Amino acid sequence: MRRILFLLFTALSALLPNLAQAAWWQPDWAYRKPITIDAGPQAAAIGGDAGRTPVLVRLHTGNFSFEGVSDTGADLRFVAADDKTVLNHQIEQFDPLLGMALVWVDMPALSEAAPQQIWMYYGNPKAPASGNGQLSFDPDYTLVYHFAETGAPARDTTAYGNHAQTTTVTAEGTVIGRGAMLGNAPLMLPASPSLAVAAGGSFTFSVWVRPETLGASQVVYSRRDGAGELTLGIDQGVPFVQVNGQRSKPGQPIQAGQWSHLAVTADGQAVNLLVGGRTAATLAVALPALNTPAAVGAAADGQALAPFVGAIDEVRISKVARRDALMLADAVSQGAESRLTVFGPDEQQAGKSHFGYILAAMPLDAWIVVAILGLMMVVSWAIMIGKGRSYGAMSRANAAFMGYFRETAGAPLDSLARGNKVPAEVQADSSLWRLYEVAVDEMRRRQARGYDLNAVSVATIGAIRAAMDGVMVRENERMSKRMNWLSTTIEGAPYVGLFGTVIGIMLVFVVAAMAGAVDINSVAPGMAAALLCTAAGLGVAIPALFGYNWLASRSDAIGADMAVFVDEFSTRLAEEQGEGRGQMLRGA
Template identity: 60%
Template structure:
């Protein structure tokens, strides 16, 4: 029994070590290849935790061969550092012919000092199109323009659908793939409820710009609504932010032909201007209420005061442009309804440029074949492992009971069969003759130690001897024989109870293990839906692993209960068979005892040896 338990514990240790090493095991065997992508915020120079952020994965012939992947990238899947969470992604550009791909991946958390590895899987020709592009960016982004369209007006890639009104000339050599070339005509983003800004509210504008010509008061972002106005621009290369005519300028000076990340985050009564992710200017002014069109690359006309009327505006006052148009390229334009933190804007700067220090690519790996069961094990959360651990303890206990009981019943059955053979031979003359074999050692210690029939026989002989010594008679009365039978019946009941000891644990395992597994399944499914709701992901790839892991708890419960059910029925049958043999022996022995006592052939006996 000890050897069996040691073997089971060894197998448990092996399985747990396999699970511990499953952190980097394959996600799904249907995908043939994967590439590790390391995200190191420390190496990128990020000084604070970023949290959730869209990270640009820039693939080119230098880090990816584009072999084995679908022509449109539909089989691309990105899996988180835990090895099982599917991350949303949005493909901006995927061109295996040119050997370039730009993919935005929704990373749940970027933390300083904690490098993490996400995995890009590919190589499944039967994979459906995936990505959930609109979920890649958090819902506080109200408009995002990658400018990757071949023709037509730029399109907003968020779920809000704030598409631009007009089409402009593309810029092929932008920061992240294709951009937009501005030559004096603005890009117009129509007003919409998601883009509306409440008075004193919050807002963020960010974009990559590459000026071709510097001039005074160039407008990059402009929005005017009545007396309220917000302007972000360049003044002879110096970035500035202006709210209702009040301006704050940065100390930085931009150069022509050089890409720069420019952002303005406003909220709590102030506006912060960021240049390449670093705060460059601060303006203490709340945002006005804005619900008009947004102009990118130019300013809208404003009314000028009529001559001789001071600051008053005449109804027919002439219109003028307060700021000059911006000339150059713009890329990755983003509008948000919240004030984005500095850490996120810095992460955008260091991760979106061509020389990104945030991402590092490892060597491609090929699947050697992974079982679906291994995938399910890897997807199991902590609560599921707790349930499985409880079921495993029930499994060990039930199997230990079944093994011990099986060996015991087997030994008793063999000993009873051997005793019965000796009893039949020795009892040809008298039922008391078998005591002589026990005294001489011919009966064997195995029979005397394990046979329940020998134990009944010994008790009966002791009862016969006691009554013969008490009455001085060899013959026994009917009442004495009845008393002897009562002693044998009592021993039969006690032996039956001993055989049934711990059998109730098996019945508890049979009935309880499925409920324990079902409890784990219910908790697991609740967590799957809760996590999916919080993450905003309801696709099959995001919920299927958790559902499979939850159902594994029920399967584990059945896996514990079914063997226990078969074992219980088998052991109960063997126990009943032994009890039936004992009952038959009691009937046969008392009948022979009464017969020999009546005929006078019953011998005077000495008490049977217990050894």
């Protein structure tokens, strides 16, 4: 019956995951992870339809284990909810050693109407790299700088190839990966046909900025063509847009040392300034024709404005006026606290338990703690099994010896020691036999010295008892050997597990802070992996506690049997020797 139940359980465990798992995009990919894009009021709250949007997917050890994925992320694939439509993506940064990755995913239609689920597939070592920024950003983007390069001019991700004309200082740890430091020299953009703006044309410029100080009329973006001018700047912490000398009214201020998203959109009738994805000011003018090079971080020729001093990131230019919902989606999803993406648990094609996902999320320090606890468990179980078998054999041998001992009630006490009446296996395992043997040896030694054993004195009985007590002490020490390891395991294993949990939780919060993600789905896997250390510590300590108590009771019972046997032997010795008994009475 047990074999049948085991086979049924094995079959169900193999079948149920496959039944629960719906369609799989391609069998060559071993893993997938659900990602929910929620732009609704309870999440990103973008307030409308953003249309086609490049969504930033931040991966870190809090929401992704980086186990089974290629070292370069080449096997990453993003598939729509139908598990058929492949979405374009671009990898800006992928570092499994640090446990961080930045991936831009092309969402065909982003709306607040309902959450959308996509799948991230990985785990195919033969898959070629497929990330492509030219496909991930729609053709209306004419310039996109991620600043992923170091020591080289910023490269344009789009197909237009509008690479930067100057090299800037790289800024690490910006709002999205790497950025650029401005202040000494501007970032010059090319005067290419794709960046030209016709009179009354449409245009969008967006950028993340972190000013070091707040001064007067600092220029973030500037372009001047003859009398035509377009400037985005910050005046004493208040962003402004200026067209042909006409400046917008003061709006929402920004703070020094903090990242803020700024954008300018023009639709041919008005120019809008957006701060944090929301409209802060509007100029009822149209853009002039602009065909000259543009500068980021400094004023164009002929402008008496101060340069911008600080860091920038994710510079984008479009030849259309982007929707307000898209600008708000950029601002809320690219910042440190993205509310747009929610990550689900990883799934394995062959089926994988929840416990397996926890193991996959465990960092190196947790594995070290679990390894130590595993060693403690192996040693403690070896001791418990060894002691249990030893105590069992000793109890059975003692019971058998007592049977032989009581059968010789009318015979001399040393009769069992003559003629091999006690089997060798009983002699080897019985602690009572060893007590009996030392007592008989004491009797024979006294007989060899000329003592009359038919006249046993109180002193002789005391000496024999003392010899038996010495053997009993050594037998108790033998039984208690290595029991201190069990007590150490009981007390120490929970603390070792707790230590691993504390370290794991610290790392989870540090990584979450570095990655800028604080939602429950990003920290839950790491927290679960950290708590597994405490569970492992308790899993080692609890069986050791039960085993220790059981072995202690068995040891006490054997010790009691030995104490009873010493008394019984002494009593028979006194009773069987008449004179000795009389001497004991006179001595008393």
